[in-house]
Amino acid sequence: MSQPHRKLGIGVIGAGGIANGAHFPNYVRNPRARLVAVADISLDVARAAAERWDIPHVYTDYRELLRNPEVEAVSVTTWAGAHADPVIAAAEAGKHILCEKPIAIDLADADRMVAAAQRAGVKFTMGYQPRFSHLWNTVKRLLDEGTIGTIQALNIVSCAPSAHRTAWFLRKSQAGGGVLMDWGIYTAFMINWFLGPVESVFGTYRRFREQNFAGGQLVPDADVEDTVAATLQFASGAVGTWYTTWAATARHGYTSIDGSVGSILLRGGSGDGPSVFTIRWDEPDYLRGWRQLPLVELQNSEQHYRKLDHLVSAVLDDEPLVMTGADGRDALELVLSIYRSAETGQPVRLPLVREVALAR
Ligand SMILES: NC(=O)c1ccc[n+]([C@@H]2O[C@H](COP(=O)([O-])OP(=O)(O)OC[C@H]3O[C@@H](n4cnc5c(N)ncnc54)[C@H](O)[C@@H]3O)[C@@H](O)[C@H]2O)c1
Known part of the structure; x- marks a missing residue:
């Protein structure tokens, strides 16, 4: 009631x-x-x-x-x-x-x-x-309504300079990982929400910045990755790539989704504000072209x-x-799968549940 x-x-x-x-x-x-x-x-x-x-x-x-x-x-x-x-x-x-x-x-x-x-x-x-942004909700609606047909591929580039206030973000024991766990976890949720479930991943990570700073202070025991690149295979048959880093000197990035009859391009936080573009291949020549959807994004607050x-x-x-704790759990599973792949040098199949249960 x-x-x-x-x-x-x-x-x-x-x-x-x-x-x-x-x-x-x-x-x-x-x-x-x-x-x-x-x-x-x-x-x-x-x-x-x-x-x-x-x-x-x-x-x-x-x-x-x-x-x-x-x-x-x-x-x-x-x-x-x-x-x-x-x-x-x-x-x-x-x-x-x-x-x-x-x-x-x-x-x-x-x-x-x-x-x-x-x-x-x-x-x-x-x-x-x-999850409550107009950007994500607009794209989710386009996907659910079949605007671009059957989804074939998702490609994500998400780059920015690191800007942490406190040191724990840079310690694996407290943060669980670096850019993928802290920033990528939102993207992992988005990937699952838009196109999931992911069936297998193949990933690698690097630490390009040997010296890490938080709140202007050097964190000598920083031990998390700052850059990750991964390929994804979805249960639906779609494929994906995901490159994310906080070792970039400038903020830039996009997500593109290609379907059987069209594509979606979304940009967020690039300095110009978030935007969504669509194109459909089944329109007549004189109408065909990238179209920017009207989008007034909510303030972060x-x-x-x-x-x-x-x-x-x-x-x-x-x-x-x-959006539930179970969605949070599934986003974590995707991130941990990529870490496992990076650490073993092997593709990793999801779900991880059984392997984790056996390892304990
Ligand atoms: N959604 C977002 O936009 C967003 C942004 C920043 C951080 N976060 C997340 O929020 C969480 C906190 O990040 P933060 O930047 O506020 O960190 P923070 O270090 O500023 O604050 C964490 C606080 O938790 C306290 N704490 C730790 N263990 C505790 C316990 N057992 N009982 C009570 N207090 C305890 C610490 O003393 C500290 O004051 C993290 O999970 C982080 O990933 C989310």
Whole structure:
């Protein structure tokens, strides 16, 4: 039953960059959310957030936050490698969950998280805000409506200079990987959403920048890849290529999708704003040509607002989620498959589940 006038009690676990940049401010401006608690392993960080965003309950241990009955749903915004335990504990405490990307850095953890939420019957969504962008939704609609026919190929080039604020992003033990795990995980979600499932991958990675910086400081123990190139084969028979790097000196990139009767070209974040072009080969000569679709993209903050409201509304209106923890798990599986291929020098078939289960 819909509860249009009720405010959902929210707790935030991890009060760092993305919590302050996107979660706190967008819960504050959501008329159907109420920030009631914050937890961070650093008391100073948790207190500073509580003061800034006027949050009544402050904890250093997320398990105490989860015992607070006013908390009905949580954002988990800890380091990538520290999502699994709070998400599972939140599910077991009966709280609904939004977990930042990537879901985890280990597939078995991701499976445990999804299973815990299913067992508890709580809603579990992910932090991929581009899922709500007009760019992605326009392309998804074009694909679903068959505008370019049967899909043959997807090619992705996604390049930018690295710009991290904190060192953990550059350590495999905390981040699980580099450009592919941190930035590529959004693309992995997009690939699955647009064309999935992927049947096999063949990938390689490099570290071109031996010295890595975060927040202007040298991170001497940085050990993640900065560049990945992979080929993809889809269960549908389509093929794909994916090149991504944060070792580029300039931001550039595109995604192209070729179908039996046309093509789609999308550009995002190139400095000119996102855009979608289509062309159809079955049109008469005098009409044929690349056509730019009208697209006024949402501000980044609006995409974050929608991703958080997605959970709030799903709970209060008792509606199904359009993006779930299981989607986060599948994006992680794609990324880990490419890492495995790069490390073994062999093509890797998906799903990985069986191999992971056997390896443990
Ligand atoms: N969706 C996006 O646009 C976006 C952008 C940036 C980061 N992220 C993701 O958000 C997450 C956090 O990134 P960030 O940039 O905010 O990092 P951050 O280092 O700024 O903040 C993380 C915070 O979590 C706290 N923390 C760590 N373990 C904890 C635990 N067990 N309990 C409580 N607090 C704990 C740390 O003390 C820190 O304050 C990562 O998964 C990252 O990939 C998403």
